[in-house]
Amino acid sequence: MSPRRTAAGGRIDRARTIRFTFDGKPMTGHLGDTLASALLAGGVTLVGRSFKYHRPRGVFAAGVDEPCALVTVIDGQAREPNVPATQIEIFDGLVVESQNRFPSLGFDLGAVNGLFGGLFSAGFYYKTFMGPVVGPLKGTRFWMLCEWFIRRAAGLGRAGDAKDAARYEKMNAFCDVLVVGSGPAGLMAAKAAAASGKRVMLAEQEPLFGGAARWSGETIDDAPAERWADEAVAELAGLDNVRLLPRTTVWGIYDGNTIAALERVTDHKASRARGEPRHRHWSIRAGKVVLATGALERPLVFPGNDRPGVMLARAAGRYAAEYGVLPGGRIAVFTNNDSAYRAAAALHRAGATIAAIVDVRAQVSAAASKLARETGAEHLTGHAVVDTAGRQRLRQITIRRFDAASGALSGAARRVEADCLAVSGGWSPAIHLASQAGAAARWDERLQAFLPPEPTGGWVGAGSFTGAFTTQEAIAQGLAAGAAAVGATPAASKPPQAGGPDLDVTPAPVFEIRAKGKAFVDLQHDVTAEDVRLAHREGFVSVEHLKRYTTLGMATDQGKTSNVPGLAIMADAAGRTIPQVGTTRFRPPYSAVSLGSLAAERHGELRPERLTPMHDWHIERGARMLAAGLWFRPQIYGQPGETVEQAYAREAAAVRAGVGIVDVSTLGKIAVQGPDAAAFLDRVYTNVFSSLPVNKARYGLMLREDGLAFDDGTTWRLGEHEFLMTTTTANAGKVMQHLEYFLDVVWPDLRVNLTSVTDQWAGAAVAGPKARDVLAACVARTGVDNEMLPFMGIVRGEIDGIPVTICRLSFSGELAYEVYCGAGHGLAMWEALMEAGKPFGIVPYGLEALGTLRIEKGHVTGSEIDGRTTARDLHLGWMLSKKKPFIGSAMMDREGLASPERLQLVGLVSLDNRAIANGAHIVEGKQPPDDPHGSIGHVTANCFSPALGRYVALALVKGGTSRHGTRAHISDPLRGRFGPVEIVSHHMFDPEGSRMHG
Amino acid sequence: MAEYSALSLLKNALSANRDWKPAWRKPEPKPAYDVVIIGGGGHGLSTAWYLAKEHGITNVAVLEKGYLGSGNIGRNTTIIRSNYLLPENTRFYEHSMKLWENLSHELNYNVMFSQRGVLNLAHTPSQLDDFARRGNAMRHEGIDAELIVGAAAVGRLVPGLDVSGSARFPIIGGLLQPRAGTARHDAVAWGYARAADRRGVDMIENCEVTGFLREGDRIVGVSTTRGEIRAGKVAVAVAGSTGRVMKLAGIERLPIESHVLQAFVSEALKPVLHTVVTFGAGHLYASQSDKGGLVFGGDIDGYNSYAQRGNLPVVEEVASEFVAMFPGFSRVRLLRSWGGIMDMSMDGSPIITTGPLPGMYLNCGWCYGGFKATPASGYCFAHTIARDEQHPLSAAFTLDRFQRGILIDEKGQGATPRLH
Amino acid sequence: MLISCPYCGPRDVSEFTYQGDATRTRPDPASADAAAWHEYVYERSNEAGPHREFWQHAGGCRAHVVVIRNTVTHEISSVAPARGDRI
Structure with a gap:
């Protein structure tokens, strides 16, 4: 050993x-x-x-x-x-x-x-x-x-x-009382609260419960304090309503008493069991929090105070008492208060030689003197350490006579051999969590410490957290706090009795020994006392300026040891009191928290994936999938050797020549039901829906309240009081929320119910001149001829025994139908349509072909309805009813929204037979840098059009309509493309719409 | 007051740094000024500097209720960029960028503007197209922009990023503005304060405005916790406190909501992240400070707030996105988080205007992009104050644009501030 | 932050979507009063202190609720259904 x-x-x-x-x-x-x-x-x-x-x-x-x-x-x-x-x-x-x-x-x-x-x-x-x-x-x-x-x-x-191969998990918990800290105050609070039968959690950042009881050397109820703590913990562990959380740091208090804590589950183990997380991030909703977080010792600032071997007195005492380690062979103690004598005693008991106890105070308490005598150390009151020596470890300290009132040094320097110097500069209650929760701390002149603000109602404090630095006070406060937290009165029985030396808890107001040499305030960031004085000279006096200018307190320990000494030095330099300099507000986290724990299970699975019922079919048929929000949709069904462009051109051409099928299950679908459903839709859409006959559909446009275009889609009247609204895939959630807001807040009198049914219905669009033939071949229990199912008509039937609803509508400009069935039957319906389409050469098509078909037709999507365009910009002015007000009607005619100089939807035809990439801009003549500010618009969608045999695009161009038939250039400096285009109407293919009405 | 330089550092080091003078004076407020600026944050201080420098107006006081730079100038993630889409924004922010590029010299204060680039990650082809549109918009305004295509190219720019195809949101490219970067936020406030002070501007700290002095309709000064101060012109640049201060002038409603935005910093690390990176499948922006801390942030909490602290859901969301981007950072530790109050406007763009009352000038609506705007905001606001007219670069940032429907909606979200 | 949904009980803020200032009055739909519409769509009271606002329990019952919440302390003093007749 x-x-x-x-x-x-x-x-x-x-x-x-x-x-x-x-x-x-x-x-x-x-x-x-x-x-x-x-x-x-x-x-x-x-x-x-x-x-x-x-x-x-x-x-x-x-x-x-x-x-x-x-x-x-x-x-x-x-x-x-x-x-x-x-x-x-x-x-x-x-x-x-x-x-x-x-x-x-x-x-x-x-x-x-x-x-x-x-x-x-x-x-x-x-x-x-x-x-x-x-x-x-x-x-x-x-x-x-x-x-x-x-x-x-x-x-x-x-x-x-x-x-990181490790797992992290998040746990939500609920309790009546959360006790933070497990020293005598925390343990008593937990016991008192638990006695009520309410749910209690006790969090302790260290592996063992007990806090100061583990090292104080005191007795509680005549047993060593450590044993008393172990017994109290054992008792709590036996209660069903108590949950003990060791290695758990409560690091944040958020609104509504939502407490954030980090449990280090396996950091102390050589290996993790299967499924065991490394860290657990706790989000605890606590009725009340008992803050029994103790106090942090602060050092004294003096030259050479950073040399290895100089350490906090409590730490030195803890190493001896708790870990059986002597931090040095020959130890000196330097203090401004009595607590260090306890550490000296612990070190002495453990076998260390205490070379000297240096105390800045001229007089100390009898109890402290007694402890000093017992250690056999030379007791130097009215002295201070003014320097240290040693290369990479302490070898010697230098001491001079010191006047605590004036800070003056006198007399000759004395050197004392020591390889460890245990330092205490007093105690700062760990008020961080209370400070996070709101109010500012209060300075206590007697204790020379910031005490917590008045409790907010969410928490109560106990023990040295409140400045009650004796164990007996901690026990009493813990009892009271635990009882108060559950609304009980403390038990009348006699509280446990602490036994130990009667030490004076008040320190001398000494923070720094000014002598020659670098004296460190923030040991990690190397901020010296001189740096603090420099900040003062340069006017960075307020505590926040001090912190930001010198970086004091910004290190990984967040100033736990350095804040108060730094403030004290600034106060001295500025001739102010410490509270006048102020205290910084503590911010979460109390101590550093792994990002992995905060990310917890979502890491790698940031968002869910949304898949249509036909997803696997697409994959098996070689579809390349594209993310569309959370959804995945086929981009193309590529054949060997095909480029993306070849694939979509083939698919689109097949639709125009024969028939194709596309998965439209991702479209947003909202059931709008109730006696006032039609009236509601009249208010929501720019056009009229109340006049729509049952079993007919209509294309609708919605505006936002500010009069700009919001979303479009078809809405089907399935009954007198029942509509099925479809929205764009991207806006499904937003439209739902928009409608719910109006029903709840603006028109609560309307008898309408909304249900999102996006996931309940699977849909396929069958499009092309042979689409009707395909349906006729497989749809039972209804006809699908022009008579039964005219343009925008709706029928119900069956495909392979699966009930389906079919609406004849067209996004592609072809004769087309959307077929919907319950999502569970989606794949079967799809396969039946494919089977029926075989004789007609049906081709599945993806988003690119879907886009190509709609670009050729000049139909708009989210690329054009981008939140900045109006109905008129998109040539949808004809949809703005003049007969009724609707959402957005009052604001849509503001001057800026009616200007002829606005970006308007146009078509572009490439004149150099090269593609016109999305995101390219349109210029009249030159490209940058020759023509700064030359952009007159941008491309929103592009394709090779198999129907036109040209590269075409849709674009938003300034005063676009007036430019039809003129030439311009697309300018895409990012991708090195510049080329001539003709600006044309956005209706580039079959402008009369004869194909879809056929 | 002496110039700062390597030589002055050396000279002072030899005299044990005993001769440094305060960076700015701490004067008592005078009874009257030509211009009183309410708000000693970045924009107020830069306004004071440009009033002095560009317009020779130096009989100016900057009133700050706390300490200089106590607001968002010292609470942001320090990103500077001009990678906007709409010309009203690109032109304004590019002017700001140009001011930033020479700011340390102009102020004789090292604001540590480091042009390490801002990279916006794209995860889908349509997102990359959107970035191309924005990048092309920038290039057409004479601003640097590059499209990065392919995960491998992104991986070379930002080591540590998960560029694998197996990521939930695989990275396929991005938009890079090489001249963008970060600066030391506090230094910007201090640099402007010191420079303006050297021209005679009074910095009045711990001076909270409690009311406005009026003669008829006209604002002629302010009452403060340090007494009444009269002014020829009163300029308001108080960001998240706009609502509170304007209510003192009887303006009860404005196209502004105050929201809390949290920001985060990790413990210091050896250099690991050289550019500013933003995640495209959520909302996260991250960089590494010179001290080594990873500085990052995400969405606003999403509700009206004047409390400089937010809540846990955003903390978790931001961490999730960060770790999804950089799987190796799961053991990096969050050191500190904080909150600032953002003046979210109704179209996501700022307001720099005369009025709304005679004698008054208003600068607000910066949402959470105010830091990068600091130089241009002050530059244009100073022009508006000095000349009672809009500067051409901020001509679009009027208050009446909402009535007129001439919106500058970069994200196309409409009058829902939490979405901007 | 916890919001006590009148239908579901106290729930974490992460289940809710903020729907903004509840002090605004929507003009009569047929009104052509541009100033009134402007005030409704664009102007906010933006109170520092008790603030009347809408939240939607989007991750729960989807009802909108009227919350009075102090924007300085985040303390919630009242929650009521936006649609009084549904409880």
């Missing part, structure tokens, strides 16, 4: 040796160790490098507040950078690397930055790197050159680039 290990005690299992590697070097620890405790036990003091000056840094804390000892955890191909060594539970096979060093942790070239500390003062980069105003490095170029180097020097760990 390592000489740094104690013989007994703590949470580790000395019988179990765990093997891991650090920077490739094999190391060992024990079950229960964190990486930090194992490294300390192995005598490793240099763990990381700081951000800016690449100074050597060791373990500074023992928990979530660690600013220095950051490493990268390697898990196969996956990398997790910037993990505090204090939060990694070691397991066999753990691989970790140090980071932000080159070429090695021991010898880092980046450390040269430290020599230029004066130049690299706070905000130095705002004042330089601007470069010359002329020449090759003008503009932003010089800066970008410098930036290239700066970026490489910055950053901490390296992220992985391989897909």
Whole structure:
């Protein structure tokens, strides 16, 4: 066993040796160790490098507040950078690397930055790197050159680039009371709340419950506090209404008491069981939250305070008491308050030599003095540490006499040998969650700390979170909070009694020892006390300016150790009080959260896939699928050796010459039912629907309230009070919402019910001169001749025993029918139509051919109804009824919507026999850069038209109608295309519509 | 006050940085100014600078209720681009881009504009066509744009991106604006403040406007928490607070809704993302700061809000999209999130105008694109204030365009602000 | 944020779609009052404080509800059906 290990005690299992590697070097620890405790036990003091000056840094804390000892955890191909060594539970096979060093942790070239500390003062980069105003490095170029180097020097760990094999999951939970933190206050709160029988959850960020009880060395009800905690946890674990969440950090409070928490499910295991997630993202709706999040120790700021071996006193005490590790052989303590004496006692009990206890206060409490005597340390009150020495680890500290009131140093410097310095600068309640929830923190002069704001009603606080720094107070507050959270009165029985030294909880208001040398406030970002004073000199006095200018508190620890000392130094420089400088509002997350957990199960499956009933058929027939929103639709059914263009031209030609079939199941379909359905549609559509006879369909256009075109489609009157509305695939959801809004909010008196039936009906369009023949061959129980089924007529019949509804309507301009059946029969209906069509040479066609047919006809889709066009722009002015108001009618005639200079729909015919790509622009003459601002419009849809034998397109062109018959150019500089086109009417094929009426 | 330069840094380093002076003065407000600008954010500060620089108007105060730059200028994802579709926007934002390109020199303050490119990813052929239309619109206005075709080409530009065909939304290309990029947001506020201050403009912090002074219909000044201040002209540039401030002037309704937008930053990482990338199958934009943090954001939360904090669904959605794009980032950790209040207009485009009351000038409606507009917004607003007319570049950004139906609707969503 | 749907009970905000300012009055459909239509379609009260607004329970019963929510604190003080007669 390592000489740094104690013989007994703590949470580790000395019988179990765990093997891991650090920077490739094999190391060992024990079950229960964190990486930090194992490294300390192995005598490793240099763990990381700081951000800016690449100074050597060791373990500074023992928990979530660690600013220095950051490493990268390697898990196969996956990398997790910037993990505090204090939060990694070691397991066999753990691989970790140090980071932000080159070429090695021991010898880092980046450390040269430290020599230029004066130049690299706070905000130095705002004042330089601007470069010359002329020449090759003008503009932003010089800066970008410098930036290239700066970026490489910055950053901490390296992220992985391989897909993470681990699973992440999200869990929703509901409880009456969520207790955050499991120290004596949290445990008492959980017990008190659980006694009511209500649902209680208890979240603890560490692997073990108990918080301060695990290391305080106190007794509770005459048992060691640690044992009392274990018993309390065992009792809670036995209750059905309590859920315990270890390794779970509550990191955010959102509206409605929605609590976000991260559970690290398997980070401490060598392997994950099947299906076991790495992290679980909890979204907890809690009736009440009890915040028992404790307090964070803050350091003192003095020259050399960043040397490996300097650490928080609580951390040093915890390593000894909880992990059985002595962070040094000869330990000095430096404090402004009594709590560090407890740490000194714990270290002494564990076998460490306490070289000295240096206290800035001239007088300390009797209890503290007694503890100091017991450790056998030299007790130097009214002294301060003014410097440290040692290369990559602490070797010696320098002490001088110090006056806490004036901050003045006096007397000769004394040097004390020590390889560890345990520092305490007082305590800051962990008020982060309360601050996220709203109000500002309150400064308490006696405790020299920000206390939480008044509770909002969503939470209550307990324990040192509220500034109640003694265990007895924590117990009492926990009891009260737990009872209050369930609306009960606390039990009358005597609360557990804490036993321990009667320490003074108030610190001396000393934050910094001003002496020669670099004194760090933010240890990770290398923000020094001088940087804070520089920010003051330059006017960056408000706390937010201080933070943003110096980067203080912006590191991975979010200023857990640095915020208050930084504020105190600024307050001193500015001659203000700390609350006058202010406190920053804490933002979620409390501590860093993996993106994978937030993405949880949706990762890789960001959105569902929507497939039509005929999907597999399309795939089997070689269809190439295209995404259309969440839907997948066939683009083409390619044959071997065909290009996309050849395939769709063949399909489209087959429709015009014979017959084709296309899957239209994706169209939005809304059942509009009720006595007022017709009246409703009259208000919704620009044209009239109340006059539509039963069993007839009509093409309809909707506008938005602002008078611009919204969506189009056919609506079928299936009965006096029953319509089936179809919408474009893309707008199905929006149209539904639009209609529901009007029914609920604007016209609640209309007796209309809406049901989205998009997924309930499968549809196929059969189009082409032989379409009627195909239907005649397979449709039973109805005729489909012109008499029975005229243009826009509707019949019901059967295909292969499947009930179908058939409407004769045409998007292609051919004789065409849309055939609908229940979605479950979609494939059978489709196959029956294919079978019936065989003798007629039926061809399935995809979106490209569908597009080609509609472009030839000049029919519009979402490419033209793009939210900026009006009905008139699209030549649909004839659909605007003058007989009735409709949605959008009041605003559609505003001057800007009626201007003749607007973009209007036209057709384009290529004059150089080359394609006219979508997204190309139209210019009158020259292309850019010769003709700036020359664009007069753009192409919305294009194809090779087999019917016309030309490349054609639809386009929106300024004053388009007036340009019919003129020449222009398409200009597509992005794809290197420029060529002549003729502007024509958008009705390019069969403008009279004789084919579809045939 | 001394110029900033490498030399001044060196000189000051030798004197232990003891001689640096405040970046701007902290004057007491004077009783009257020629122009009072309400709002010490990016747009207010840049307006002050261009009033001084372009129009010689220096008897100006910028009133800020908190600290300078406390609003959206310090809460955004720092993206600068001019890759718009509609000419009213392309021209305006391209002018902004040109101002950005020389801004550090103009202000003698390194705003760290880094032209690392903005790449919009396309996932379907029709989306790529839409990008082609936009890119061509840019090229026709003299703006740089490139169409990137093919997943492999995208993969070469942005290592780490999932360019596999098996992705739920496979990447097939994108639109790149090479001159676009990012800047250091706070530095923009501080740089403008310092530069304007050097020309004599007063920065009045912790000075909240509580009312407007009137003579008849005319606005002649403001009452503030630091007393009454009279002004020849009062300009309002308060972004998300527009509704609140204008109500003080009796303007109860405007074509604006205030919405909360969250932004996110990860822990610092070694360089991994060199361009700004946007996801096309949802709404996500991401870049990496010089410090190493991945900076990213998505949609607004989607409801009226004046609270500078949002809710969990957007956090989860944004993370999902990010990890879908970069599967290797699942173990990267979110460090901090925050919220800003966006002045969402009814067509997604801004308002820079005289009025709506005599003596008053209004600049608002930036939705969540205000950061990149900072220079041009101030430039045009200063022109409007100085000359009582629209600048040609912002001529379309009037308040009456909604009545007249001359809309600038980049996304075609109509009067539903949450969709812009 | 939790919204208590009058039909379904308290549900997470992610189930709802925001449908905006509920203080607007739609002019008579036949009205040609351009100013009134402009105010209805484009102008918003944009209150900082209690705000009357519509939400649709799109991921639930699809009903629209009128919510009074404080835009500064996000606190919801009342939720009622937009269509009073359906409960």
